[in-house]
Structure formats: C-alpha cells, structure tokens
Amino acid sequence: MNVSKIQPDALNYQVTIEIAAADYAEPLHKRLNEYKRKADIKGFRRGMAPISLIQRLYGDQALYESVNGLVSEQLDQFIQTEKIRVVGEPLPSEDQPQLSWKAGENFTFKFDLAQTPELNFTVDKDDKIPYYEINITAAEKKAQKEQLLQQYGSLQEGNKAGEQDYIVADIANEGHKAEGVYVSVSHVAEAARGAFIGKKAGDKFQLNVNEAFENETDRAAMLKVEKEQLATLDPMFTFTVVNVKTFKAAEENQETYDKIFGKDVVTTPEQFEEKVTERIKAGHEQEANYRFGTDVRKYFVEKAGLELPEAFLKRWLLYANEGKFSAEQVEKEFPAFIEDFKWQLVRGYLMQKFNLKVSQADIQAAAESFVAYQYAMYGMAGVPDNLIKSSAENMLQDQNQYRRLEEQCEDNLTIAKVREEVTLQTKKISQDKFKELK
Numbered sequence: 001m002n003v004s005k006i007q008p009d010a011l012n013y014q015v016t017i018e019i020a021a022a023d024y025a026e027p028l029h030k031r032l033n034e035y036k037r038k039a040d041i042k043g044f045r046r047g048m049a050p051i052s053l054i055q056r057l058y059g060d061q062a063l064y065e066s067v068n069g070l071v072s073e074q075l076d077q078f079i080q081t082e083k084i085r086v087v088g089e090p091l092p093s094e095d096q097p098q099l100s101w102k103a104g105e106n107f108t109f110k111f112d113l114a115q116t117p118e119l120n121f122t123v124d125k126d127d128k129i130p131y132y133e134i135n136i137t138a139a140e141k142k143a144q145k146e147q148l149l150q151q152y153g154s155l156q157e158g159n160k161a162g163e164q165d166y167i168v169a170d171i172a173n174e175g176h177k178a179e180g181v182y183v184s185v186s187h188v189a190e191a192a193r194g195a196f197i198g199k200k201a202g203d204k205f206q207l208n209v210n211e212a213f214e215n216e217t218d219r220a221a222m223l224k225v226e227k228e229q230l231a232t233l234d235p236m237f238t239f240t241v242v243n244v245k246t247f248k249a250a251e252e253n254q255e256t257y258d259k260i261f262g263k264d265v266v267t268t269p270e271q272f273e274e275k276v277t278e279r280i281k282a283g284h285e286q287e288a289n290y291r292f293g294t295d296v297r298k299y300f301v302e303k304a305g306l307e308l309p310e311a312f313l314k315r316w317l318l319y320a321n322e323g324k325f326s327a328e329q330v331e332k333e334f335p336a337f338i339e340d341f342k343w344q345l346v347r348g349y350l351m352q353k354f355n356l357k358v359s360q361a362d363i364q365a366a367a368e369s370f371v372a373y374q375y376a377m378y379g380m381a382g383v384p385d386n387l388i389k390s391s392a393e394n395m396l397q398d399q400n401q402y403r404r405l406e407e408q409c410e411d412n413l414t415i416a417k418v419r420e421e422v423t424l425q426t427k428k429i430s431q432d433k434f435k436e437l438k
Contacts (some may be wrong), residue, residue: 011309013113027066085115088316114309119349127422134284149249158246166245171237178224203241210235293415358409366405367392
C-alpha cells in the first residue's frame with residue numbers, strides 16, 4: 001500500500017491511496033471464509049458450500065468490502081498522522097480513476113479533504129464592543145399604558161357600529177338560519193364592510209356571505225354548519241341586528257391594577273407608571289442583549305480572520321444533500337451558511353479557551369422556557385410546571401430540536417463569558433435610532 005498527498009494550500013489536500021492485489025489478498029480470503037461459514041445454500045449443509053461457489057456468489061461483494069476496509073483504514077490513519085481538522089467528510093476527487101473491481105488488479109483511490117484553520121486570538125479588555133442603552137420616552141410609556149388598558153378592556157353595549165366594533169345578528173334565508181352570530185366588522189371583506197358601518201339594533205339588510213366572508217372556515221363557523229355544507233347553501237342572507245358591541249379599554253383604577261399585576265401590587269398611578277417603565281426597560285434590555293450577541297459574533301469572527309475552503313464546502317454541501325438541493329440553491333444559500341459556520345468555529349474555540357460546558361440542566365431549562373413562551377403566545381399563562389416539564393421532555397426527543405437548543409445554550413454561555421472579559425462601550429440611544437442600526 002502507498003499513501004501520498006498533494007497539498008495545494010494550508011486548508012486543502014488531495015490524498016492518493018494505492019492498494020495492490022497483495023495488500024487485499026488476505027482480507028479477501030478471510031471475508032470469503034466468513035461468507036462460507038454463514039452461507040445457507042440449498043444442497044449443502046450450512047458452512048459446507050465449496051469456496052468456488054462462494055467466490056462465484058459473493059466474490060464481488062467480498063472484494064468491495066475488503067478493499068474499502070483497507071482504504072478507510074488508510075484514510076483514517078492519514079488524517080490522524082497529519083492531525084487534520086477535517087471539515088465535512090472526504091470526497092472522491094474529480095479526477096478519480098475509473099475502477100474495474102476485478103480480483104487480482106491494483107486499485108487507486110483519490111480523495112479531496114479540507115480542514116478548518118487553527119484559531120488563536122485573545123479576548124480581553126482591549127476588545128471594545130458597543131452595548132446600547134435604549135432611552136425610555138414619555139410617548140413610549142403612554143403607549144404601553146394604553147396597550148395594557150386595551151388588553152384588559154371588554155366588549156360593551158354600543159349604539160352604531162364602527163369599523164372596530166362587533167355586530168350580534170340573526171341571519172337567515174329560506175334554507176338556513178343562525179342566531180346570535182358575532183361579526184367583527186374589521187374582519188369583513190373590505191368591499192362588503194360598508195353594509196355593517198352605522199348599523200344599530202333592529203336594522204335589517206341583505207348580504208352575500210360568500211363575498212363578505214371569504215375564508216370558508218370562518219364562514220362555516222359563523223353559519224354554524226360543516227365546511228362541506230357551504231356549497232349547498234344559498235349565499236344571500238338577511239341580517240337582523242340584535243345589538244352592537246363596542247370594545248372599550250379598561251379604566252385605570254384599582255380593579256384594573258389588580259387584574260394586570262395581582263392583588264394590591266400596584267395601588268397608585270405613580271406605581272402603575274413604575275411598573276410600565278420596568279416592562280419597557282426589560283423589553284429594551286432584551287433587544288440590547290440580542291444586539292450585543294450579534295455584535296460579539298461579528299467582532300470575533302472578524303478578529304479571528306477566518307479563511308475557509310469554500311470551494312470544497314460547496315462541493316460537500318451538494319454531496320451531503322444529494323437530491324435535496326441544486327448547485328444553484330447551494331450557491332444562493334452559501335453566504336448565510338458560511339457566516340454561521342464561521343461563528344460555530346469561533347464559538348467552539350471560545351468555549352474551549354474558557355472551559356465552558358453546556359449541561360443537560362441548561363438544555364432542559366431552555367426547552368421549558370421555550371414551551372412556556374409558546375403557551376403564552378396562545379394566551380395560556382400560568383400553565384402548571386409539570387405540564388411544561390413534560391412538554392419540554394417530549395420536545396427534546398427530537399434530535400433536531402435538541403441540537404437547536406444546545407446551540408442556543410452554547411451561544412448564551414459564550415456571549416455571557418465574553419461580556420465579562422471585554423470592555424463594553426455603553427451608548428445611550430433612542431428606540432428609533434436603535435432600530436436603524438445595521
């Protein structure tokens with residue numbers, strides 16, 4: 001056997017492995033004997049078929065397995081000896097010779113390998129990264145108050161329907177009737193919305209429900225029928241307005257304070273403003289921390305000065321995702337991939353440098369936090385801890401979800417450590433200017 005290399009640059013290798021017939025003679029003999037021992041061939045006792053028959057039936061497969069076993073062994077040994085930081089996996093070279101796969105012949109295999117660069121950079125107080133403190137304005141506090149009061153508002157009796165109001169109506173035609181139907185005027189198709197504006201209790205009007213309510217699922221719910229029944233109904237209905245409901249924001253009083261913050265947590269307008277300010281500040285800090293993480297990634301990827309074997313990586317992505325992506329798609333997505341890949345390398349270096357490790361408890365906590373957030377998005381606050389924990393454990397059974405959360409924890413751990421080591425250049429900034437940052 002002979003293994004040789006060509007190294008066009010620091011990151012790329014072409015490895016040639018030459019396997020002579022004598023090299024695989026013994027492995028092939030052993031492989032054929034294994035087939036012989038296991039062979040269950042009609043007319044012969046198990047393991048007693050002649051080797052000539054085994055050769056005829058399994059010779060090609062045994063040759064392939066024997067030679068490829070030697071190739072894998074030599075390739076792994078080369079990687080270990082050269083201490084190559086392999087990226088992706090070895091690929092057959094584009095100038096790989098055609099193989100005949102006949103016993104007794106010599107074989108030549110060529111592989112392209114690539115490695116990641118070796119990282120070595122400092123992280124200390126000389127590294128200056130901006131951290132933004134977003135100013136809280138009176139207008140922002142006013143808007144947050146209004147939003148909270150709106151959120152805890154209620155439907156009340158109205159007079160004439162406006163665009164943001166609701167109409168409760170009985171609707172009927174000769175073939176169908178539905179009583180006490182709630183119609184959100186703002187959700188009616190724009191072309192038909194005028195039929196509802198200005199209506200009051202007792203008013204009647206006719207309307208084509210197919211045109212006014214274009215979503216079939218919503219229309220079926222309104223008419224109180226199965227979706228499949230819609231096609232059988234005459235779309236012209238008479239609407240009789242029972243009453244008008246208008247949404248009014250909650251009043252700023254003790255009852256509302258208790259609903260928002262809990263019993264007697266807030267008792268004065270001044271305390272209400274303090275709580276509103278706290279919420280805004282927490283939201284700003286979350287935005288600022290996310291921005292800081294983005295700036296950390298960008299800063300240290302640039303500082304690392306990473307050069308990657310991009311041509312090889314494009315080939316590997318196409319090879320590893322054969323049939324899933326075209327060369328054009330790989331080319332289009334490559335800038336985003338390479339940016340993320342560079343950060344993975346930098347993050348790995350930083351975790352090793354500072355001996356950072358993500359624990360199973362960290363991943364479990366991240367999963368539970370994500371599940372609680374999802375419930376909150378659906379308006380389900382105060383979900384029992386045991387249900388959140390159970391849902392998180394189920395989510396972690398998915399390997400893709402597990403790795404996503406693990407990487408999230410690695411990011412958080414790394415960025416938190418960097419924050420301790422570097423100099424933060426605190427900058428006060430308005431919300432508008434913050435949003436304009438690139």
